[in-house]
Amino acid sequence: MSETPASPPGLSPRLLPAGDGALIVELGEGIAPALNAAVHRLDRRIADAALPGVVETVPTYRSVLVVFDPARTHPDRLGQALLGLTEGLSQPSPEPQRRWVIPVCFGGIHGEDLDDVARRAGLTTAEVTALHCAADYRVYMLGFSPGFAYLGGLPEALHQPRRENPRMMTPAGSVIQGGAQAAISPIAMPSGWHLLGRTPVRIFDLRRDQPFLLAPGDRVRFASVPVVEFDRMAACDGLLPDSETVAGDVAGVAA
Amino acid sequence: MSSHLRVAAAGPSSTVQDRGRVGYQRYGVSVAGAVDPLLHAAANALVGNPAGEGAVEFTMAGDSLTVEGGPVRVAVAGDAALTIDDEPAPAWTSLRLRDGQTLRIGALREGTRGYWAVEGGLALAPVLGSVATHARTGLGGLAGGALKTGDRLPLRLDDAADRGELTLDPSLLPARGADIRVVLGPQDDAFTPAGIAAFLEESFTVSHEADRMGYRLNGPVIEHARGFNITSDGIPLGAVQVPGTGQPIVLLADRQTTGGYPKIACVIGPDVGALAQKRPGERLRFRAVATAEAQALHARHRDVLAGLPGLLRPAGAFALYGSERLLGFNLIGGVVTGWD
Numbered sequence: 001m002s003e004t005p006a007s008p009p010g011l012s013p014r015l016l017p018a019g020d021g022a023l024i025v026e027l028g029e030g031i032a033p034a035l036n037a038a039v040h041r042l043d044r045r046i047a048d049a050a051l052p053g054v055v056e057t058v059p060t061y062r063s064v065l066v067v068f069d070p071a072r073t074h075p076d077r078l079g080q081a082l083l084g085l086t087e088g089l090s091q092p093s094p095e096p097q098r099r100w101v102i103p104v105c106f107g108g109i110h111g112e113d114l115d116d117v118a119r120r121a122g123l124t125t126a127e128v129t130a131l132h133c134a135a136d137y138r139v140y141m142l143g144f145s146p147g148f149a150y151l152g153g154l155p156e157a158l159h160q161p162r163r164e165n166p167r168m169m170t171p172a173g174s175v176i177q178g179g180a181q182a183a184i185s186p187i188a189m190p191s192g193w194h195l196l197g198r199t200p201v202r203i204f205d206l207r208r209d210q211p212f213l214l215a216p217g218d219r220v221r222f223a224s225v226p227v228v229e230f231d232r233m234a235a236c237d238g239l240l241p242d243s244e245t246v247a248g249d250v251a252g253v254a255a
Numbered sequence: 256m257s258s259h260l261r262v263a264a265a266g267p268s269s270t271v272q273d274r275g276r277v278g279y280q281r282y283g284v285s286v287a288g289a290v291d292p293l294l295h296a297a298a299n300a301l302v303g304n305p306a307g308e309g310a311v312e313f314t315m316a317g318d319s320l321t322v323e324g325g326p327v328r329v330a331v332a333g334d335a336a337l338t339i340d341d342e343p344a345p346a347w348t349s350l351r352l353r354d355g356q357t358l359r360i361g362a363l364r365e366g367t368r369g370y371w372a373v374e375g376g377l378a379l380a381p382v383l384g385s386v387a388t389h390a391r392t393g394l395g396g397l398a399g400g401a402l403k404t405g406d407r408l409p410l411r412l413d414d415a416a417d418r419g420e421l422t423l424d425p426s427l428l429p430a431r432g433a434d435i436r437v438v439l440g441p442q443d444d445a446f447t448p449a450g451i452a453a454f455l456e457e458s459f460t461v462s463h464e465a466d467r468m469g470y471r472l473n474g475p476v477i478e479h480a481r482g483f484n485i486t487s488d489g490i491p492l493g494a495v496q497v498p499g500t501g502q503p504i505v506l507l508a509d510r511q512t513t514g515g516y517p518k519i520a521c522v523i524g525p526d527v528g529a530l531a532q533k534r535p536g537e538r539l540r541f542r543a544v545a546t547a548e549a550q551a552l553h554a555r556h557r558d559v560l561a562g563l564p565g566l567l568r569p570a571g572a573f574a575l576y577g578s579e580r581l582l583g584f585n586l587i588g589g590v591v592t593g594w595d
Contacts, residue, residue, distance in 0.1 A: 016441035019521030020549040022491035024441045031486055043281075058280045058489035060513055065489025067280070070524075070553045075546055142283040143487065143513030146392055150487075186283075187392065206382065212282040 011038055013086040015079045016063075021055075021070055025082050026063040027089070031180075033152060035062050036140050038089045040217035045085045051078060059216045060141040061150075093248040099136075099219035101242045102184065102199050104175050105230035106132070110198035111175070113163070117194050121157055129224050131155045132175075132196065137182060137220040142212070147186030147204030149214040154182045166192035173199045175222065184214075197224075200234035201241045208238070219246060258324030258413045260373065262406040263357055268314040270388035270467075271377060271396035272370075272508075274307045279383050280489070280512040287387035287395065290467055290508045291368055291528035293428065293560065294332040298372035300563040301330035301349045301421055309379060309386040310372035311402065317360025317369060318402060322352045328415035329358060333369020334425075336361040348422040348570050349374075351415055366532035367465075375412025389509055391468070420570035427566050429559055431529040433458075433537075436544045436552065437495065437520035442485060445517035446497070450478035454495075454519055455543055459503065463535045467509040470530060472539075476501030477519060487515040493522030493530075495541070507531055523549045525556035 016024040025042060028035045043059040046066065053073025058065040068078055106129045107114035118125045137151040144150075154177055162178045167190060170176065174185040178193030185191060186204035203213045214220065225233070233239055272295065275288025289295035289312055296306040304310075311318065317335050330349045331337060337344040338359045344350055346369075352358055363369055379386045379397065388396025397406055443451060459474035483499045490496070494506045496516040505522055506514075507530075520541065522530055533539060544552065 017438050017521075017546065018441050018489075018491040018518075019438050019493050020523040020525075020546075020553045022489075022521070024488065026441075026488075029486065056278045056280055058512060060488040061486045063488045065280075065491060067491065070550055071557055074550065141487070141513065142281060144283055144511060146279075146282060146284045146394070148283045211383070216281055 011035070011086070011090050013083060013089075015083055017075070018065065020075075022065055022067045023075060023079055023082065024063050024065050025086065027086065028062050031061050031140065031152065033138055036138065036152070037093065037217075039064060041089055041093050042086060043216065045089075046082065049081070049085060051081050053078060058141075060143070095248045096245045097217065097219055097248055098215075099221060099244050099246045100214065101221050101223050101244065102175075102201055103225040103229070103233060103241060104132075104197040104199050104222045105227050106175075106197035106224055108227060110227070110230065111196045113194040114196050117158065117160060117177070117196065120160055123157065128158065128196070131158060132182075133222050133224055135182075135221070137222075139214050139216055139218040139220065141216055142214065145185075145187055145189060147212045147214065149183060149203075149218075149220075151182040151184075151220055152180070154180055156180075160194065162192040163194060166190055167195070170195055171198065173201065173203065175199060186212075198230070199241075200230050200236075201239055205238075213240075257378070258322070258327055258410045260320045260327065260329075260408045260410065261323055262318055262402050262404055262408070263321045264319040264359075265402045265404045265406070266313040266316045266318045266360070269311050269318050269402040270390065270400075271309050271379060271402075272312045272387050273309045273385055275387050275508060276383050276385040276389070276395065283512050284383060284394070285389050285392065285509055285512060286492070287389040287467075288385070288508050289370065289387075289528075290531040291366075291370075293528050293556075294368070295370045296560050296563055297347075297423055297425075297428070298330055298332035298370035300567060301332065301347070301423055302328050302372050302374040304372055304374065304376055306560060306563070308372065308376045310370050313360065313369050313371070315367060316362040317371065319357055319359040320371075321357045322354055323407070324410075324413060325352060325354050326415050326417075327352050327410060327412075328374035329371055331360055331369060331371045332423075332425075333363055334365045335363050335369050345422070345570075347425050349420045351417070351420065367534055368532060373408075373410055373412075374415045375410060378409040378411045387508075391509065421567040422570040423563070423567055429556075431532065433539050434542045435526050435530050435539050436523050436549070437493075437541050438523060438546065438549050439520045439543050440518075441488075441521075442517035443519050445480055445483075445485065446519055447478045447480050450480070450501075451519070453477050454503070455541055458538045458540045461533045461535050461537050461539070465535055467507055469507055469510060470505045470533075472503050472505065474502065477503060479517065483516060485515055485517050487513045490514050490518070491521050492524065493527045494518040495520045495522065505530060523552055525552050
């Protein structure tokens with residue numbers, strides 16, 4: 001999957017049927033920050049509109065899946081209401097956004113692929129770590145497993161194909177990259193992405209009131225911590241990372 | 256002491272299911288829930304539970320359950336042979352079991368999944384609002400996985416009152432044929448006209464890769480118009496995705512929330528259970544319906560589910576059918592019903 005950071009296409013909202021209990025509102029094609037920001041604006045609008053019969057929504061890179069109860073609404077009526085909500089979506093949102101600052105121990109036993117990633121990129125491991133910590137990641141969407149966030153914004157110097165041979169198991173909290181994307185694995189799972197480091201923060205924790213740390217549309221930055229700090233933090237139960245409030249999207253979608 | 260059902264012998268794949276984990280797909284959490292909501296609701300109705308109560312979905316063959324405490328009232332929906340302490344007992348009928356008695360649920364003669372429910376429900380703590388088991392991520396049910404021999408299932412009700420037992424004639428349930436109805440889209444435009452025609456006009460066979468997550472089908476190649484990768488988007492229940500092989504996969508309750516293959520169509524809700532009851536080797540055809548027809552079919556399906564309690568009869572009336580008829584009920588047999 002390739003990311004298109006250059007000027008995004010204008011929005012072209014389409015309503016797509018998805019069976020007898022769902023509709024998809026598609027705003028465009030491909031993976032681009034401004035397009036995805038418009039998706040999350042639409043998702044918020046749908047929540048705020050409290051349309052009758054809407055059961056849940058799944059915002060993704062460029063579309064929102066809207067699950068509805070056919071006993072409580074008609075797809076034609078719901079579809080019209082949803083299309084109405086796409087008006088003016090190209091405008092950037094002034095609303096502030098939440099950005100998490102996630103501590104990560106890069107390399108060593110927690111990031112076995114860091115050396116290989118650096119070698120292939122022609123960089124030192126310190127440079128790879130610095131690039132990761134300078135990037136402003138965007139949670140494009142969650143999928144694959146509970147709390148698994150697809151992070152866009154991986155610096156181009158680090159784009160690399162996935163591992164030829166997927167690992168059978170990576171521990172929870174693994175900070176990984178594959179193709180043009182980065183992610184943090186919320187639970188132990190197999191992965192073909194490169195293992196760069198690990199965070200002591202629980203991305204998915206059922207003991208919390210909000211079990212999912214990252215929400216669609218959030219921003220993420222990584223902060224490098226040494227292994228002793230990782231161990232100290234890992235011993236703190238219920239540790240939450242710092243978060244900061246950042247300005248909303250600066251760029252709108254070209255009309 | 257609270258009553259329990261001890262799993263004396265677990266079936267090949269039995270999981271606690273309800274109507275699924277609603278509201279968390281945006282966080283990557285699969286819905287899970289019963290793959291055949293009609294039979295799940297029937298098992299619950301027989302023991303007087305609400306339709307959404309947690310019940311056990313078993314695959315191909317059921318579990319053996321020994322009562323600890325009780326009495327306990329259970330019922331099995333599905334065409335399986337039952338015994339209570341080695342004496343034959345009927346499916347589709349509520350049964351009151353005493354302390355120490357063992358209900359053995361045998362293999363299904365038709366279909367792939369049956370359900371057993373217990374009056375009052377299982378005393379399990381919901382996870383994210385649901386007791387549905389999603390084994391791949393270890394959520395819900397009993398410790399996140401399938402029932403194991405030796406498990407003890409805690410019950411909400413210590414003692415099932417002595418009342419007349421109830422029975423449901425499964426031939427009154429809507430017949431399920433080889434036609435599976437779909438609404439085309441969301442990505443039907445990713446296929447050639449020949450691909451759409453192959454999908455709708457030819458028949459497909461259920462492969463051996465068929466589980467709660469999805470059913471992989473064998474049949475004519477469904478031709479893509481331009482590659483088979485799309486930008487990952489949400490996967491609705493019953494979505495028919497077509498990867499590069501051109502062979503369709505119908506995604507069911509345990510599906511992942513997002514995926515990157517184009518979806519030619521979605522099986523309508525009322526037919527998802529019918530599809531999931533088909534065994535490897537069984538054939539099926541897809542038939543496209545317009546939105547209006549899909550909505551009408553959904554409304555009728557809702558009426559069927561809501562009407563289940565009204566179909567129950569005192570168990571004594573079953574004698575009218577004779578025991579051979581009782582043991583030979585065939586849910587998939589195309590019997591004429593009031594609804595279809």
